[in-house]
Amino acid sequence: MSGIAGVDGVPGGWVVVLLRGRAPRWTVRWAVVASAAEVVELTAGCAAVGVDIPLALPVDGTPRACDALCAARLGRARSSVFPAPPREVLLEPTHEAAVRRAREMTGRGISIQTYNIRRQILSWDAVHPLPDNVIEVHPELAVRGLAPGTEFASKKTARGAGQRIAALTRWVDPARALADLPEGARLDDCLDALAATWSAARWAAGTADVLGGEEGARGRVMRVAV
Numbered sequence: 001m002s003g004i005a006g007v008d009g010v011p012g013g014w015v016v017v018l019l020r021g022r023a024p025r026w027t028v029r030w031a032v033v034a035s036a037a038e039v040v041e042l043t044a045g046c047a048a049v050g051v052d053i054p055l056a057l058p059v060d061g062t063p064r065a066c067d068a069l070c071a072a073r074l075g076r077a078r079s080s081v082f083p084a085p086p087r088e089v090l091l092e093p094t095h096e097a098a099v100r101r102a103r104e105m106t107g108r109g110i111s112i113q114t115y116n117i118r119r120q121i122l123s124w125d126a127v128h129p130l131p132d133n134v135i136e137v138h139p140e141l142a143v144r145g146l147a148p149g150t151e152f153a154s155k156k157t158a159r160g161a162g163q164r165i166a167a168l169t170r171w172v173d174p175a176r177a178l179a180d181l182p183e184g185a186r187l188d189d190c191l192d193a194l195a196a197t198w199s200a201a202r203w204a205a206g207t208a209d210v211l212g213g214e215e216g217a218r219g220r221v222m223r224v225a226v
Contacts, residue, residue, distance in 0.1 A: 004204060005043040006196030007051040008139065008189045009120045014039050015185035017177075017193045018046065023201075024173045032184040036123040040131055050137035050200030052192055053117070054084035055124055056220035061086065061106035066212025066224040070138050073211075073226075077152065080140045082114040087125060087217060090118040130220060135203045139195035141226045143167045146198060155188045164191045171198050199225050 003020040013034040019026040033039055043049045058064055064084050071078035085102055089110055092098035098118075099109040124130075143152065147167035153160035165174055172194055181190050202208035208225040216222040 003046045004197050004200045005046045005049040006137075006193040006198075006200060007039055007043075007049060007053075008185075008192040008196060009053060009117060010185045010189050013184070014120075015182065015189050015193050016042055017190070017197060018043065019172070019197050023171055024169070025176065026172055028172070028177050030180065030182040030185075030190070032182045036120075036127050040127060040134070043133070044131075046133055048200035048204035049131075049134045050142075050196035050198075050203070050225065051124065051134060052137060052139055052196055053124055054121055055130060055134065055136040056216035056218070056222040057084055057087050057090075057121070057125060058222065059086070059217045063106070064212060064216070064222045065214060066136075066222055069211040070141060070224055074140055074144070077140055081138070082111060082117075084121070084222075085110050085114065087122070090115075090122055125218070128218060130218075133204075135200060135208075135225045136223065137196045137199035137203075138224055138226070139192035141224070142195035142199045145226055146170050146195075155191065161187055161191065164188075164195070168194055168198075202226070 003018055005018045007014050007016050016031045018029045021027045067081055067083045071081040086105055089098050089102045092101050095112055095115045098115050102110040143164050150163055152163050203225040210223050210225055212223040214222055
């Protein structure tokens, strides 16, 4: 394996973790970059790149199957899934306008959380063509795959962070992975990026659970790898 990467959004950009070698004693490299295009450049040559953001948008008002499947798997933690809206909704200049457009197109509104990450979603939408090694993932599903018996607290809490670190020890050496985190990224962002690498590695190995699979905008497949 030429290496794998995990990517999560941070204010103003993306935190990227690159793992090379073999689990759990990976060689770990961190970076914070401003755009999706920079992520693609940084991770060129990786066997797989797991990104925690919708990479394929619906072409109309039909919900993405992968969003519903992710929510169903997460159960009580389903609130961490933000259904991806059509591009036209994300292009609206205000949340109020986006809510109106979303209701016209889908019959329901758009949350302020989803609207607030519209630039990050559109940043990836603008990467065309999307490299074959880039796959959409969901870190909350990844940590539950690593520790299926754990009732995870919010990742914003100390308990939740500790639970995620404990789960990730089955995949990475925390002393190596967390020893030198980059400026511009919070601990929970970095833990999400690390979780994303687990799903990315499974995708590269052909062992990932793939949720969804229908074609979306720009001919991209709307799917999430776990």
